[in-house]
Each structure stands twice: as C-alpha cells, then as structure tokens.
Amino acid sequence: MIGRIILLMLVAFSGEAAREAAADGAPPGRTLVLGGTEFRGNHSLASAYLLDQLASRPGDPLDSAAMERDLAAVSLAYARNGHPHAAITPAEFRMESDSVRRVISIDEGPRVTVAGLRFSGNRTTKHRVMARLTGLAAPAAFDSRRVELAVKRLVKSGLFASALPPHLEASPGAGPGEEVLVFTVMERPYHGLYGAVGYSQPEGSERGWLAGALSLSLSNIAGTARAFKLDWERPRRENSRLELGYTEPWVLGYPLSAELGAGHRVEDSSYVQTRASALLVVSLGENFSAGFGGGLERVVPGTSQSVGRSLKYSSLWQLRADLRNDDRMGTGLWASTRLEYGRKRYSRPEAQHTLARVWGDAGFLARVWRRLFAYTGLHGRAVSSGEHPVPRPDQFPLGGAGSLRGYFEEQFVADQVAWGTAELRLAADRALSFHPFWDAGYYWDGGRGQRGIRHGYGLGFRLETRIGRVAVDYGLGRDDGLMDGKIHLLLVSEF
Structure with a gap:
C-alpha cells in the first residue's frame, strides 16, 4: 500500500494508557476502553468520513493492535482519495473517567495527480499495450484501489510472470502534485x-x-x-x-x-x-x-x-x-x-x-x-x-x-x-x-x-x-x- 504509517509508540499502547490511568486514579488492572477519536490536520477528508473507516468504536477495548489497524485504515482512506504520501500519527491520549480519548494527527501531504505511466522490465510488450491492460488513464487523480487492480490485471493477462507494486516518481517539468506511476514487471516466455x-x-x-x-x-x-x-x-x-x-x-x-x-x-x-x-x-x-x-x-x-x-x-x-x-x-x-x-x-x-x-x-x-x-x-x-x-x-x-x-x-x-x-x-x-x-x-x-x-x-x-x-x-x-x-x-x- 502506498502511503506511510508512522507509529510513535515504543511500548504497547495498552501499557502506556494503563500507567496514565493509574496516575489519574483509575483502578490498576482495569481494561481500558476507547472513549472517542479526534482528528487534527485533516482538511481534504471530513472527520465523520474518517471515523467510518475505523474498526474501533467507542466502548471497544483499546490496545496497540487496534491502534495500528485504525491508523492503517486512515492511511488507506487517504491513499484512495489522492493523498498517497499522507503521514498518520497518534498525537495525544486523554483520560475521561474510565475511558481514553485519542487524538490522531494527520499530515495530508500534496494531492497527487498521476501525470503518466511508466513501465520497466517489458522487453517485448509495447507500452501502449501495457497501459491498456492496466485500465488506467493519465492524467487522473491517484486512487490506490485502481492501482492495486491494475497490478492484478497485468498478472491475469498471462503475459507476465510477476508484477511488483508500483511506486510514484517525480516527473521533470511536472506541475505541483504531478507524479509518474512506475510499474515493474517480469515477462514470461511468450x-x-x-x-x-x-x-x-x-x-x-x-x-x-x-x-x-x-x-x-x-x-x-x-x-x-x-x-x-x-x-x-x-x-x-x-x-x-x-x-x-x-x-x-x-x-x-x-x-x-x-x-x-x-x-x-x-x-x-x-x-x-x-x-x-x-x-x-x-x-x-x-x-x-x-x-x-x-x-x-x-x-x-x-x-x-x-x-x-x-x-x-x-x-x-x-x-x-x-x-x-x-x-x-x-x-x-x-x-x-x-x-x-x-x-x-x-x-x-x-x-x-x-x-x-x-x-x-x-x-x-x-x-x-x-x-x-x-x-x-x-x-x-x-x-x-x-x-x-x-x-x-x-x-x-x-x-x-x-x-x-x-x-x-x-x-x-x-x-x-x-x-x-x-x-x-x-x-x-x-x-x-x-x-x-x-x-x-x-x-x-x-x-x-x-x-x-x-x-x-x-x-x-x-x-x-x-x-x-x-x-x-x-x-x-x-x-x-x-x-x-x-x-x-x-x-x-x-x-
């Protein structure tokens, strides 16, 4: 998946939250639950939309595994909506009675437009044929779902032994947010x-x-x-x-x-x-x-x-x-x-x-x-x-x-x-x-x-x-x- 998830937790989140709860007088050993989630820095995507992407709901047990899944879901939501370089980090945790309210910080990065397609590893197959196989058109807003589908189409065509997940590269002379999507394939004997x-x-x-x-x-x-x-x-x-x-x-x-x-x-x-x-x-x-x-x-x-x-x-x-x-x-x-x-x-x-x-x-x-x-x-x-x-x-x-x-x-x-x-x-x-x-x-x-x-x-x-x-x-x-x-x-x- 294109996008970055930065986790700024060196120990399990549940352990950190437990110590914070004990400092605030909460009984030790009690399972902490999620009280709510706030987002900071989101301008392109509304908070209500991001909340719908989360697996955790208020009242659910809160631990590091659930936190990682939710951060990944937010990162994926941005990758599907034109922001593959968005950085998602947990910023703050606040105790509210016997629950924890978390704040997630978002650096959306630039909105990316796929200005062109580039292919490597195709010694025989023509560029126009590969572009048609992917089903992608350029220029177009970046969408990780369409990119993942393009990789599957290349493999299912039967022309390639493998196709790696593509990556974005800056294109010389391109405008702000315009990047080239690069596919790497390995051809099979035809x-x-x-x-x-x-x-x-x-x-x-x-x-x-x-x-x-x-x-x-x-x-x-x-x-x-x-x-x-x-x-x-x-x-x-x-x-x-x-x-x-x-x-x-x-x-x-x-x-x-x-x-x-x-x-x-x-x-x-x-x-x-x-x-x-x-x-x-x-x-x-x-x-x-x-x-x-x-x-x-x-x-x-x-x-x-x-x-x-x-x-x-x-x-x-x-x-x-x-x-x-x-x-x-x-x-x-x-x-x-x-x-x-x-x-x-x-x-x-x-x-x-x-x-x-x-x-x-x-x-x-x-x-x-x-x-x-x-x-x-x-x-x-x-x-x-x-x-x-x-x-x-x-x-x-x-x-x-x-x-x-x-x-x-x-x-x-x-x-x-x-x-x-x-x-x-x-x-x-x-x-x-x-x-x-x-x-x-x-x-x-x-x-x-x-x-x-x-x-x-x-x-x-x-x-x-x-x-x-x-x-x-x-x-x-x-x-x-x-x-x-x-x-x-x-x-x-x-x-």
Whole structure:
C-alpha cells in the first residue's frame, strides 16, 4: 500500500494508557476502553468520513493492535482519495473517567495527480499495450484501489510472470502534485513449440507416411498481446487433424476481443470435417466475460459412406469466470460453459435437423500446506440432436492426457461424456513438482446402446527448464497391471 504509517509508540499502547490511568486514579488492572477519536490536520477528508473507516468504536477495548489497524485504515482512506504520501500519527491520549480519548494527527501531504505511466522490465510488450491492460488513464487523480487492480490485471493477462507494486516518481517539468506511476514487471516466455515427427515405412513396396504431432503457440505477437495457435496431429496414415486459432485482444480499439478458429479433420474412410468459427468476447467486470458468435461446419463422407454430406450453421454462446488469485500457482476457482445451437442440412437425401451441444468445465486449486496443493476438476459434454443415432462428427471423445488418463486418446466417443480429476501437487521447488492423480469418467451413447464408467490413476511430474516444460503422467486404467499403464508425455519448448 502506498502511503506511510508512522507509529510513535515504543511500548504497547495498552501499557502506556494503563500507567496514565493509574496516575489519574483509575483502578490498576482495569481494561481500558476507547472513549472517542479526534482528528487534527485533516482538511481534504471530513472527520465523520474518517471515523467510518475505523474498526474501533467507542466502548471497544483499546490496545496497540487496534491502534495500528485504525491508523492503517486512515492511511488507506487517504491513499484512495489522492493523498498517497499522507503521514498518520497518534498525537495525544486523554483520560475521561474510565475511558481514553485519542487524538490522531494527520499530515495530508500534496494531492497527487498521476501525470503518466511508466513501465520497466517489458522487453517485448509495447507500452501502449501495457497501459491498456492496466485500465488506467493519465492524467487522473491517484486512487490506490485502481492501482492495486491494475497490478492484478497485468498478472491475469498471462503475459507476465510477476508484477511488483508500483511506486510514484517525480516527473521533470511536472506541475505541483504531478507524479509518474512506475510499474515493474517480469515477462514470461511468450511462445511455445512442441513437436514429435516420425516416418513410417511399411514392409514391401507400399509407400511410407509421415506421422507425429506439432503444436505452435504464439501468445504475444510483436508485443501486441495478439495470439496464434496451430495444432497438427497425424497418429495414423488415414487420420489427421489440423486446428488453427487467432485472438485479437481489442477489436478496433474497443474493449472487445475476437477469437477466430478453423479446423480440418480426416477420420480414415469415414468422413472429412472442415469448420470455422468466430467469437466476440466482452468483459463483465474483473472476473467474468461473455462471448457470442457463429460457426460453419461441413462434413464430406469418406469411401465407407457411413456419414452423409452435411452443412451446419450454428450460433455460439460462452460464459467464463476466473476467480483465481494472482499468485504463482494460480490458486482459486475458474469455470466456463459454452453452448452451440444450430441447424444441420443434408443434401442427399435432403433433410434438416436441430442440434445443440454443451461444454462445461471448472477447476479449483487450493494450498493445503506450504508447497502442497490440492486440485479438483470437473468437466462435462453433451449433445442433443434430431438424428438417431447421433453421427460421430457431432459426438464427444473421452480418454487420454486431456481427460481420462490411463486410457488411449479418444478411446470412447459418445453423446454424453463427463470426467473429474483429483491431484495432490507437491512443489519440490519452483521448477519441479510431483502429483499423484485419480481420474473418473462416464460416457453414454443412447443411439448405439453404449454406456460405461471408467477410472484411472497414476503418478506424474512437471519440470520447468530453460528451454521449455516437460510433463509426464503414467496412468493405469481398469484391469491394468503395474506395467500395463499408458505414458502421457508433453514437451513444450518456450521462447
């Protein structure tokens, strides 16, 4: 907190007051109470307003801890009203019968106007981007509440590993009371690259094929907070997936972000799916946001002709809540939900169906003891369609590193899937952590008569290195022996 609190008491206030009371004839050992509070030197803030800020009320026991809390409350009131340099000191104590009346002296100092913003530590992020992230405008009267909120916004943006409490500096040539607010940040690696590529050559004269996965993430392009993501995967010759995403943080300079996405998926001889989406996201306060947009999806049948040719138009709706703290581990609660509602049209034979798909996710991380943290996550997906059974392109997968560990990627596909996870994370140091985990999942496919409950458990670790992050989970599924588990590996190079 910007501001100074000067306590001119070398011994506990209760002891001083007790001696003064004894000198005035009050019985020794009696608990002293507060009779009233006066302020001296306050010109900008009325005494009635300052009295409302105090935790102590007439008749409350009076001790040094209560005195410190009240002085801090007065200092904070001045910092919130343009006087960050105010000095608050106890000046006088007077006995009145069996109570003590105190006088608090205030040196308000100059009324400060923030004439400008200055940032240090930002090697990549542009000044105008950081100023927009803080939500502060200059010139403006100093308000410690807005300053504290600006620090939280910088950390929550995800662009910085840390942001120190800012300080005020005099600006050369500035007028009386005009100062510059200086923020100091430490940037984090903005870009990530993960890749695993191999070439498979079957026996005989059959041509080989390229297999693997590639993930590229650019989260602060040219220091503008724009983001781009590319994911490509080809686990088998007949299957491939490509996902593209782009985020524009401020559309035409307004506090409105745009999220654009595109995807192309080939599922062996079943179908080829191509889709595109656009979502506009608006902030609803500091911790909530809402999005709305639309999507287009085309499905072309493969040689098996098991899926019909279709075109789907849909509207997209989204709500997000992020109540996590701005500490290094990100403790706290987050949640999101998304709804897709649209019409699906078939050309051969001609038909139309209404389709609704829902996503729901939530997670909570809490500190149990020092470096020990507990994490719980809940996730659900569901589709409602006029088609029976629901076609595979509209269903949801379950299994693998992102959902149910101990099982193969997308081992189950169904109309409804849900899974939960519980982890106990031990941070050995800032770079290394271990976590035993337990996952439970449920899937239901009404059209095909499939339903099941599965669980997986195991052990994993996370390691932060100078060149990137390594994450390994070893999971065991139902009926798996100790050596029959699945290894879920993630290698991300950050730059």
